[in-house]
Amino acid sequence: xxxxxxxxxxxxxxxxxxxxxxxxxxxxxxxxxxxxxxxxxxxxxxxxxxxxxxxxxxxxxxxxxxxxxxxxxxxxxxxxxxxxxxxxxxxxxxxxxxxxxxxxxxxxxxxxxxxxxxxxxxxxxxxxxxxxxxxxxxxxxxxxxxxxxxxxxxxxxxxxxxxxxxxxxxxxxxxxxxxxxxxxxxxxxxxxxxxxxxxxxxxxxxxxxxxxxxxxxxxxxxxxxxxxxxxxxxxxxxxxxxxxxxxxxxxxxxxxxxxxxxxxxxxxxxxxxxxxxxxxxxxxxxxxxxxxxxxxxxxxxxxxxxxxxxxxxxxxxxxxxxxxxxxxxxxxxxxxxxxxxxxxxxxxxxxxxxxx
Numbered sequence: 429x430x431x432x433x434x435x436x437x438x439x440x441x442x443x444x445x446x447x448x449x450x451x452x453x454x455x456x457x458x459x460x461x462x463x464x465x466x467x468x469x470x471x472x473x474x475x476x477x478x479x480x481x482x483x484x485x486x487x488x489x490x491x492x493x494x495x496x497x498x499x500x501x502x503x504x505x506x507x508x509x510x511x512x513x514x515x516x517x518x519x520x521x522x523x524x525x526x527x528x529x530x531x532x533x534x535x536x537x538x539x540x541x542x543x544x545x546x547x548x549x550x551x552x553x554x555x556x557x558x559x560x561x562x563x564x565x566x567x568x569x570x571x572x573x574x575x576x577x578x579x580x581x582x583x584x585x586x587x588x589x590x591x592x593x594x595x596x597x598x599x600x601x602x603x604x605x606x607x608x609x610x611x612x613x614x615x616x617x618x619x620x621x622x623x624x625x626x627x628x629x630x631x632x633x634x635x636x637x638x639x640x641x642x643x644x645x646x647x648x649x650x651x652x653x654x655x656x657x658x659x660x661x662x663x664x665x666x667x668x669x670x671x672x673x674x675x676x677x678x679x680x681x682x683x684x685x686x687x688x689x690x691x692x693x694x695x696x697x698x699x700x701x702x703x704x705x706x707x708x709x710x711x712x713x714x715x716x717x718x719x720x721x722x723x724x725x726x727x728x729x730x731x732x733x734x735x736x737x738x739x740x741x742x743x744x745x746x747x748x749x750x751x752x753x754x755x756x757x758x759x760x761x762x763x764x765x766x767x768x769x770x771x772x773x774x775x776x777x778x779x780x781x782x783x784x
Contacts, residue, residue, distance in 0.1 A: 431608050436571045436601045437462035440504070440530055440594070442609060443578035445470065449528075450499040451477035453490035455509065458542045459598035460532035463504040484509045488516030495525040496637040498624030500582045504530035506598070507548050508539060511556060517591060518557025521654070522639030524623070526585035528578070529563070529593045532601040535763035543763025544598035546684060549740035552595050553713040560651050562658050564592045564665065565712040567683045571605040573710075580613040587616050588661055589623070595712065597736065599685045599765065661714055668716035669708040676705035677727055678775050679753075681745050682734045683709045685765065690734055693771035703727075704775060712741070720748035730754035730778055734771055737761055742783070756781035 434442070441463045444452075452471060454464045464480065471478040477494070481487040487503045494501035505513065510531045520527055533548045535541035552565045564584060568574040578594055585592040625635050641647035672694055673679070682690045687708045694704040707719050731753050733742045738761050749755055758774035758781055760766050774781055 430610060431606045433604055434571065434607050435462060435604050436574065436596065437532065438466045439571050439575050439607055440578055440601070441466035443575040444502055444528065445474070445476075446609060447579040447582045448500050449476065449502050449582065451479075451494040451501045452503065453479045453481050453487040453494070453501065454503050454505060455481050455484050455487050457506045457509045459534055459544070459601050460504050460506045460530070462601070463530060463532070484512035485516065488513035491527050492516055492520055492523070492525060495520065495527045496523070496625050498621040498626055500526075500586070502528040502530070504532065506532050506534050507536050507545070507551070510548065510551060514556035517555060517563060518559055518561055519639055520591050521557070521561035521563065522559065523637050524589040524654075525591070525637065526582070526589050527591050528581045528585055529591055530578075531593055531595050533595065533597045535761070541763045542598065544685065544736065544765060545761070545763050546597055546686065546736035547740070547761065548595070549712065549735070549737060552593055553715070553744075561654065562590075562661075562713055564588065564590055564661055565595055566592070566667070566710060567595045567712050568600070568710070569684055569687050569708065571600060571603070572607045572611075574600060575607055575609060576611060576613050583614075583616045583618060584665065586618050586621070588657060590657070590661075595684070597685050665711060666714045666716050666718065667710035668719045669710060670719065671706035671708060672703075673705035673725075675703065675725055675727055677703045677729055678778060679705045679707055679723070679725070679728060679731045680734055680771070680775075681707045681709070681731060681741070683712065683741065686734050686736055689766055689768055690771055692768040693775070696768060696772050697775055702775060709741070715744045715748065717748040720745070720750070720752070723752070728753055730756055730782065732756045732758060732774060732778060732781065734766070734774070735759045736765060746783070754782050757783055
């Protein structure tokens with residue numbers, strides 16, 4: 429195992445190349461600029477395509493074109509930039525084109541700040557495009573986990589013919605950790621890309637990539653086929669981690685950077701003789717409802733949702749909990765990263781934070 433010290437954004441870029449990236453299209457925005465900077469240097473050396481587009485809108489449409497031609501395409505951006513890509517993302521989903529999108533979140537709304545945030549949970553899991561569609565969203569906790577998921581992301585996208593989003597915050601993008609780029613990841617049997625617009629030499633007919641269906645019944649049938657695919661994603665690729673869940677007094681739900689903060693908090697709470705577990709969603713869509721459906725803890729007093737926003741994942745936790753346990757919320761917005769002591773205080777004063 430050969431470990432090396434890498435910055436998060438550079439690790440994302442390298443892992444994308446290891447995952448089979450053919451073409452990258454993007455536009456600069458803080459705090460993800462090291463992703464395209466790294467790729468602009470190394471992709472050309474390996475005979476791959478790198479284009480700094482004239483805008484975010486152009487970038488996502490270039491991704492559409494490359495994906496339609498059968499190439500593994502990717503873009504990366506941060507919060508306002510991902511907002512500009514929403515129309516293209518729904519086109520990709522409607523046309524069933526695989527690609528990878530990396531979103532390195534910053535504070536909002538609007539231009540906001542360049543500080544780390546988790547304020548784009550709804551943007552990632554609900555999307556701002558039109559129609560019934562889903563993007564598969566993963567939210568890793570460490571740079572190593574980010575690398576592992578990124579290396580697998582292109583296979584997942586190809587397998588389902590659907591965009592996959594890697595959602596991290598600016599802290600993960602800017603920090604440095606020791607990582608192993610050679611760690612193996614799950615491989616899948618992938619069908620030929622017989623949808624690709626590669627000319628008629630390999631097809632009996634012309635391939636047309638489109639999301640336009642003028643007949644209502646035809647479009648409904650397309651939507652139902654997409655739903656069947658999404659149901660398959662829910663069954664096969666819902667991911668989560670259970671931490672310290674042996675008969676806890678409280679359970680914290682947190683993802684990404686916040687789950688790291690909460691790991692430190694539960695060590696302090698253990699010293700206070702308060703047993704606290706963590707449900708850590710790794711896939712934000714599909715959300716791990718099954719982790720709550722099977723939750724049976726005789727001494728559980730409640731569930732605390734902790735986020736670097738004002739309660740976006742909270743809605744999904746309330747639905748998944750289905751009224752079984754009291755739910756409290758603690759969050760900070762605008763790029764403020766809570767300290768473990770803040771989480772400790774939130775558990776100690778849980779009754780004051782219960783959502784009515």
